[in-house]
Amino acid sequence: MINTCHMVFRWILAFGFTTLVSGAWAQERLVSIGGAVTEIVYALDQQHLLVGRDTTSTWPKEANALPDIGYARALSPEGVLSVAPTLIIAEQNTGPQETIEVLKAANIPYITIKDGYTREGIVGKIRAVAKALNVPQRGEELAQKVNQQLLNAEQAVSQVTEKQKVLFILSTRSGKIMAAGADTAANGIIGLAGGENVFSEFTGYKQVSDEAVTQANPDIILMMGAQAGRGNHDADNDALFAMPALQTTNAALNQRVVRMDALLLLGFGPRSGSAITELHAAMYP
Numbered sequence: 001m002i003n004t005c006h007m008v009f010r011w012i013l014a015f016g017f018t019t020l021v022s023g024a025w026a027q028e029r030l031v032s033i034g035g036a037v038t039e040i041v042y043a044l045d046q047q048h049l050l051v052g053r054d055t056t057s058t059w060p061k062e063a064n065a066l067p068d069i070g071y072a073r074a075l076s077p078e079g080v081l082s083v084a085p086t087l088i089i090a091e092q093n094t095g096p097q098e099t100i101e102v103l104k105a106a107n108i109p110y111i112t113i114k115d116g117y118t119r120e121g122i123v124g125k126i127r128a129v130a131k132a133l134n135v136p137q138r139g140e141e142l143a144q145k146v147n148q149q150l151l152n153a154e155q156a157v158s159q160v161t162e163k164q165k166v167l168f169i170l171s172t173r174s175g176k177i178m179a180a181g182a183d184t185a186a187n188g189i190i191g192l193a194g195g196e197n198v199f200s201e202f203t204g205y206k207q208v209s210d211e212a213v214t215q216a217n218p219d220i221i222l223m224m225g226a227q228a229g230r231g232n233h234d235a236d237n238d239a240l241f242a243m244p245a246l247q248t249t250n251a252a253l254n255q256r257v258v259r260m261d262a263l264l265l266l267g268f269g270p271r272s273g274s275a276i277t278e279l280h281a282a283m284y285p
Helices: 006-013 035-043 061-065 075-080 097-105 117-132 138-157 186-191 210-216 235-242 261-266 274-283
Strands: 030-033 050-053 087-091 111-113 165-171 177-180 207-210 220-224 258-259
Touching: 006 087, 030 035, 035 050, 035 061, 035 117, 035 261, 075 097, 087 117, 097 111, 111 117, 117 138, 138 186, 138 274, 165 186, 165 210, 177 186, 177 210, 186 261, 186 274, 220 261, 258 261, 258 274, 261 274
Parallel strands: 030 050, 030 087, 087 111, 165 220, 220 258
Antiparallel strands: 165 177, 177 207
């Protein structure tokens, strides 16, 4: 394995980082990694600092004009350092770890924002990004606004008496269903919207057997829309319900599929109140 220090030195030489390391930039050059982080940066009106964003940062639409430094979980030092950042703010699951170590060793401030699939977690993200950007007052104002939106959504959800059983499908590649378990963004948003995840007995995203899906008998299939952009996330209803695992489920019998924008649904950022309200309305029309 190449020594981390040698890797850092190589990237510094390649991208002319002498001025960066000496602190010669007059203004922060921010790279945001993670769709929610980027949304928060814009919501705090700090987008003028941005010089790069990762592939998942697709909202607001203006963010798409920024240089794309790579997919959040498969970053390379070259991609990140190519925009000469002086500050990196990244979501918790950014990777791979080797790249993170190179970036930290390059003496670029690297701030990790913890994931949180609850109202408190979302508000905490906002405050953490605002602190990193030295705009705590703006952060508190945004945090209070988003917190109230989430409280309003929770109030509507609290009226549910009989929860709908939901199967979140990440992909159906090769005819196999990759489903969401506990400790995932999908599990979190299903619960916040008043549903019950049918596969909460395992954690993470896992391939599940046809028998397990049939036995779980979901009322609703939840998926990311076609714009999700990575992998075979989307299948039309005919193809979906032709799968043996789903043919006899309540979801198939009633043709109930909900598709939502990936970042809105799973981002757990400033728009989560809208996401919960939209999903709740789709689940309980």
